[in-house]
Amino acid sequence: MSDFDYDLFVIGAGSGGVRAARISASHGARVAVAEEHRVGGTCVIRGCVPKKMLVYGSMFAEELGHAGNYGWTIEGARFDWPTLRDFVNRDVDRLEGLYGKTLESHGVEVFAERATIAGPNTVRLASGREITAAHILIAVGAWPMMPDFPGVEHCITSNEMFHLDQQPGRLMVVGGGYIAMEFAGIFNALGSEVSVVNRTDRILRSYDAQVVERALHIMMGRGITFHMNRLVQSVTRDEEAGCLLVDLGDTDPIPVDQVLIAAGRVPNSSGLGLENAGVELTDNGAIKVDAHSRTTCPTIYAVGDVTDRVQLTPVAIREGHAFADSVFGGNPRTVGYANIPSAVFTQPPLAGVGLTEEQARQTYGSVKVYSSDFRPMKNIFSPHAERGLYKMIVEETSEKILGIHMIGPEAPEILQVAAIALTAGLTKQAFDDTVALHPSMAEELVLLK
């Protein structure tokens, strides 16, 4: 029995922290967790899960819009934001309960308050109580970055989007990344007038340029307005008109009802008392870690968004699991960051794994690109004549697959399975040898030319 109160104290009960706590406990460690907000963290409470549910809710608009072509008459269809919002938030409550139960059933003690580092083996709770642990894991996530312009206090972040009293009639989204595009898609589908302000002429920078070009074309076709190469100069509240006025510098101020800032998320590392244990930060405020997620203090580890390696839930979970296996399971291991699949849940969604065409050309000089540009059967009945695009980038001689990128209905579902091909190091031939499943959209992947 050690002299410490616990073998492990986890700060933050989000994706990384909950997994690390549960697995460490199952390896026999005595574990406690502090959570200052709600168990589940960003993904469950105000990220992936409620976001995806809003996407599902908003997709009814399109289905209902072309249901008539399939012979359905739907009378009196109308959308009510509070109903969707409350439904989603009830499910978030349910999931929060399940996460809490999982921790409880593994014997993990939960402190529902903020914790900071008081020393290499000591945390201090907001109540003032100090607790000691042989190891401390920092899993406090990231927080929305707010740009510095006059009136930014009138703007909201993705955190507030899940609790809006009313659906904004006019929504302006600032940023061109995942969060910006997903919320633009949701509220466009729900009938809001949506505009996007992006500081460059490129959105979704980490995705394949040709796929992104298609996404942009489709989003504009669906009525989203893009103000490219612009920065918000100021936001003022027009009390009389009951709206916000956004100044982009070169036009008359644009009246909107809400401004969503989606300009990236910064590691949640400030005010954590890291200096009390010699835990160092990188230049952008991320906690410095080695391949085993160990910080510059040997007893303190960090996983997930606070380390700013890849800000995705499955990555935080893997890092938390590898930490627990390494420190308490007698199985030291690291996380592989190659070929992480990801998706943007726009409408239609896009998804990708491996190198984009530009990255592959930069790395290999010359590569082969196979593609399929097709009209999904589902869209034949739709008012949108939108086309899907699938791309496979392969090494020139061996035809080993370097990347797969796609836009079209259900792209994330299809890409998750296709990503296995990169992990397994397959070549294009393996796809050619696979019989098509007809009629499906996924069959385009084994018919690429």
Ligand SMILES: Cc1cc2nc3c(=O)[nH]c(=O)nc-3n(C[C@H](O)[C@H](O)[C@H](O)COP(=O)(O)OP(=O)(O)OC[C@H]3O[C@@H](n4cnc5c(N)ncnc54)[C@H](O)[C@@H]3O)c2cc1C
């Ligand atoms: C709108 C949105 C949509 C997203 N969609 C996706 C998606 O579709 N797919 C995907 O893979 N990823 C998505 N993400 C990213 C994903 O949510 C994060 O990568 C993931 O949650 C990171 O997990 P984490 O454990 O590092 O931190 P978090 O899940 O953020 O957990 C950190 C926890 O620590 C708590 N905390 C912070 N400081 C303290 C303290 N001092 N004391 C006690 N508790 C503290 C916080 O309250 C929080 O609960 C999305 C994010 C957002 C914002």
Ligand SMILES: NC(=O)c1ccc[n+]([C@@H]2O[C@H](COP(=O)([O-])OP(=O)(O)OC[C@H]3O[C@@H](n4cnc5c(N)ncnc54)[C@H](O)[C@@H]3O)[C@@H](O)[C@H]2O)c1
């Ligand atoms: N589907 C998913 O997997 C998903 C969904 C949402 C979020 N996430 C994760 O959360 C992270 C954060 O999402 P995000 O969309 O906030 O970040 P992001 O990094 O994807 O995009 C940030 C955007 O903000 C712009 N920007 C930066 N500074 C700005 C400024 N001062 N003014 C105006 N624009 C500015 C950038 O050019 C970029 O377009 C993502 O990196 C991602 O890993 C994932």
